[in-house]
Amino acid sequence: MLALSTSSAARAQLALPGAVAPAEEGSVAVGVETQAKPAQKKRPRASSEGASGPAIAPKPPSEDSVAGKQLWLDGSRSLIELQRPAGELQVAKLTLSGDSITRSGESCRVDVAGTPLKLSPRENQGGLRRYQVDFPACPFTLEVLDGAVLVVNEGGACELKAADCRADPNGLWGVPGAELTDPKRAAEMLNQRARVEKTVRADFQALYDKNKTDKIVRKLLVREQAGFSSRREEICRSYAQESDFGYCALRVTEARALTLGTQLATGVKLPANLAADDQPAPRKPGRSKR
Incomplete structure (x- = not known):
């Protein structure tokens, strides 16, 4: 059943077939890596492999x-x-x-x-x-x-x-824009984003170096990294108080950091069609030259 109000901003309740499933009901805060003391054993990060x-x-x-x-x-x-x-x-x-x-x-x-x-x-x-x-x-x-x-x-x-x-x-x-009012929180978010972006750059470089002999993977990594900033801008340009707090940009950047860290640990999985697109075209049949 659909009910519409007469106000200038129409309000409706929509019940559509298939929208209900009653039977089955159903942080990434990239921390700052502090410099460890020489005597301490450092926990391995996603961006490095070595003796640890x-x-x-x-x-x-x-x-x-x-x-x-x-x-x-x-x-x-x-x-x-x-x-x-x-x-x-x-x-x-x-x-x-x-x-x-x-x-x-x-x-x-x-x-x-x-x-x-x-x-x-x-x-x-x-x-x-x-x-x-x-x-x-x-x-x-x-x-x-x-x-x-x-x-x-x-x-x-x-x-x-x-x-x-x-x-x-x-x-x-x-979070609603009404909660983004504290200037101290704005400063904290901007500082945290700067740290996460540093992690993104470091992990991208490590991932690129790890796959430097694979042309197809390298091409994919460069394309994704180059497009990240514009994609983040597209996602976040309309978020409330974004110019002062950067809340949306922080969350999207954290997601990017997690993706890079996951790829470092588990490898880069190519889209199904990418490898095929980068293969050289088959030669056309014809007479061979002598």
Whole structure:
């Protein structure tokens, strides 16, 4: 059943087939590596291998960092609430904000009915925990960061026609902008981000050196690193208070650091089509020259 209010910002409740799964309910803070005393044995980092043993993959953020919290897209718009009532993460509440499909210039808001929505684990070579949301009207995946989730929907914005609403779930869902007010916290975030970026640069260089004889892997690594800053800017440009706090940029950079650390420990897994694309084209049959 769909109910629309008469206010300028349309509000709807959307119950769609397949959106309910009642049967199955279902940090990466990259620390600063302090210099150890000569007599101490240093724990191996993901970016190095040596006498201490192979690199160790960093631990991904736990679902506990997001369970029971309300996370806001860009800190102010759409809302998702995740719960773990029986140990399995699920969507307890989902509200999508967007623009009216038929009424130009009007905003809309859809409260998704039929929650909880099931979350199905998906493979992720980047080291983060990834889930597919069981919501056929607007299918998307989310990756668990430290107290936030990064949502990806390959199809872009979703058209929820029953609610006359077009909403885009892509982006970082985290703390509301209203909580980003303390200047001291802003300074802490900016300093922490600087440290994480230093780790990203060091681990990228170590990963590049480790694969310097593999042209295909090298090419992939350079392309991903070169595109990281622009991708981060695209994700975070609309986050509330971002210019002062850099909250979104910090979380996305932490995710990048975890990906690089995981690749150092477990190896770089090429996309299925990349190796084939980089192979030389087969020779055309013809007469051989003498």
